[in-house]
Amino acid sequence: MTITEVITAFGAYYLNHGQNTASIRKKLIQGFESHQAFTHIVTDEHRWRASVAQHTRILQPFQIQFTPTGTSEFTPVEIQQYHLKADLIETPDTIEASWLGFLSSNDVKRTEWPFIRYWMEQLVVPKINEDLELNEFGRGIYAAPTPGTAGAAGTGMNGILKVIADHVTAGKITPIVLGAVPTTPADFVTYIESFHAAIPLLYRHVPMNVYVPQDYVLRYKRGFRIKYGTNSGFSENDFKNSTVKVLDTNLTLVGLASLNLKANGSANDRFFCTPKSNAIMLSKRLGHKDGTFDIQAVDRSVKLLTDFWIGLGFVIPQLVWVNDGA
């Protein structure tokens, strides 16, 4: 851990001025929110399997002869879980002779020091959630790590964009041709309206969220007022919230931090929409409660280890509608 500046400013000794954990402030940390777009299934299975059934046309005009028509079709569905982990080590003695000394203890067992609980609950868990949201769940592309070397950010799992891109390449998701996403707010409203109009009639009125990069929600709100010159039809909450209902539709724009960037770090311009029941998130041992951490004392250091499985996918990719962003 790095406390050099604290030592420089407050000295290499502990004085009790009443400081406590409330004296340690933090910037906002992005939470793991994108899971809300998915139906969560907790499972030990590393690959979740199901089948989609459908039938071709059956009805025909009557005649005496037996003239069979129509057949059933079953197709396989598989969603993969990925194994992610956190390996950490800190030496709590570092803080004992410092302003942060209140996080130390007279207990010689370093794993029991208040620092460990603070470290785990206030720093490690939020950071894991942030990493999951910003690096893995949206724009992650799995790459097997080099043995003995920590893998790079964004290589722990195939995220939403990769899963969609693979289905597009395989012809299972058909992108809606809308062109480049307009930066002009009023044009963006028209763009979203065109997206809605391209959804097949059977699903056009099904309540669905359109998951977009977060900036798009504000762009829609501003664009709507510019295009129609009114707030009519919007609720007060539509303007306050980070989501907004698309007028005359059952769609709601929902901004996801995980969709803000592509894997290469450039701005993402692909969004998607599907019934929530069709979007599946699998997990095993995900939750970060105390029980999911292995706390080990090594000499005077403390190791913190955790690992979990997570994966996402779509049961029927044909029911995922995306724009033609790349």
Next chain:
Amino acid sequence: MSKTSSEPTIDELKDQLAKSKADFEKVNSDLKEAKSIIKDQEKALSEAVPASEAASVIVSHKGKRYAFTAPSFNLDGAIVNASDATKEQIAILVERKSSLLREIS
């Protein structure tokens, strides 16, 4: 000024000049041939389809070549196979700057 034994004669100089000219012409000819080969290779390269795009549908519009990045697309509610895309539909994709078409050289 008198001629010393180490200085070449005019005839010798003429011979050297002729030899140099012949060498120059030979090099110039080789260069032309090399340029011609490079030009042919560049042409072949520009016409070649990258392996990643080999399976894609390749189309042309206004002298430019494009590879489809998806086997099908939804154009104003109608599902169109990339291989069946009409010139008009391709023009719409280009006009809308759709990422479904990637320009290839």
